[in-house]
Amino acid sequence: MVRSVAINPPKMCQPMGAILAYMGVHGCVPLVHGSQGCSTYPRYNIARHFRESAEVAVSSLSEDAAVYGGAKNLTEAIKNIKSRLNPEAIGICTTCMSETIGDDVKLISKKALQDDPVKIFPASTPSYVGTHLTGYDNALRTLVETLAVKGETNNKINIITGIINPGDIREIKNMLRIMNVSSIFLSDISDTLDSPILPGGHKPMLPEGGTSLSDIADSANSLGTIAICRAAGSAATYLKNKFNVPAVLDPAPIGVTSTDRFVRNISRLGGASISPEIVIERGRLIDSMVDVHHYMFGRKVAIFGDPDIVSAIVRFCAEAGMAPTVAMTATRHKDFAPDIKAVNSEYKTDTQILEGTDLYEFHEVVKTHGAELIVGNSKGKDIADDENVPLVRVGFPVYDRVGVYRYPIMGYNGSIYLLDQMTNAILGHRYDPNKLHQ
Ligand code: SF4
Incomplete structure (x- = not known):
């Protein structure tokens, strides 16, 4: 029998994932184009999980927007973010309400900024389709579609992580470092959502770290893309189709076989040998x-x-x-x-x-x-x-x-x-x- 109710579903809506993708970009402020709660609940989950405050803006739609559209709110929100935080980029994600209204987010944001150089990423993340992973995937593809541009080969490997922890990203970086392979993480929350308190007790409004806009642009020139989250692999497919960057969508590197596959993929795409240190790490896992x-x-x-x-x-x-x-x-x-x-x-x-x-x-x-x-x-x-x-x-x-x-x-x-x-x-x-x- 088909149930028409979900009881304690372990999933969240698309903006949650899109916000996490944007938070892995240096100097980027996520902007939720929707009602207040559509940003409050992602912020609440981020704060509880990562124990970090999350700068997430919202266009704060209310009843009048449902009738007249959300252009006024979105324009105000973009201008406020610009004047208060002066970010390098604003990552917009839509919500149930703004998708139902049918706001043209691209056009509204272009008009709001006019000649301002701040980058806008307008991802469509309707929450009545998919889950937080769909939102992550949509936002990441929007980042790459907006920025990636063909240039000289960079000898790097793009890594698409999906929604994983800062500790995992640091471990994967460590493996790449051992194998002497340079990388571009799409995207990278390892610093932005696990940021240090530096001498003087100062934490900047926008955290240090995250993938730079120039690195995302350069992802079109990499040796390949490895997506260890296949549910967020559409940016890899886009880079392959548009710029001929080889794409590998493979299981997450957990356990012996899956990590072996990951190491072999790095070795093959990056032209790197599997170093003795990696072999020793593998041996320690077997021993454990x-x-x-x-x-x-x-x-x-x-x-x-x-x-x-x-x-x-x-x-x-x-x-x-x-x-x-x-x-x-x-x-x-x-x-x-x-x-x-x-x-x-x-x-x-x-x-x-x-x-x-x-x-x-x-x-x-x-x-x-x-x-x-x-x-x-x-x-x-x-x-x-x-x-x-x-x-x-x-x-x-x-x-x-x-x-x-x-x-x-x-x-x-x-x-x-x-x-x-x-x-x-x-x-x-x-x-x-x-x-x-x-
Ligand atoms: S499901 Fe829709 S209304 Fe609810 S928080 Fe997500 S985007 Fe907002």
């Missing part, structure tokens, strides 16, 4: 899997979150000898079910696939298929409590623990950290011994 095998073998784990991250964690759990029982994502993606089926086939696991659904259904399937551990964001806490199993917090948002955004779960090092987290969660939990390995 051996170390915990007697604790984790056969452990039932249920995983939910964004599709590329869930499918990579499912594979990693299977590699580690665990028994993934449920894989759930609220964001539909064509690769999700085939990814999980491939793991089931290779590792003889029986992971149930739930796609485009909610945590109510996830919980029902967890009850029937069992879980000794749940992996997902903070929205899984009540299910974990009900089932008396631990929750290892990954993904976005995590608001009931601190510091999760600082630590990687990607790359060989991040995978070690994730496995340790899962093992310690099992070891630290008071179980009914009769329930173990049922």
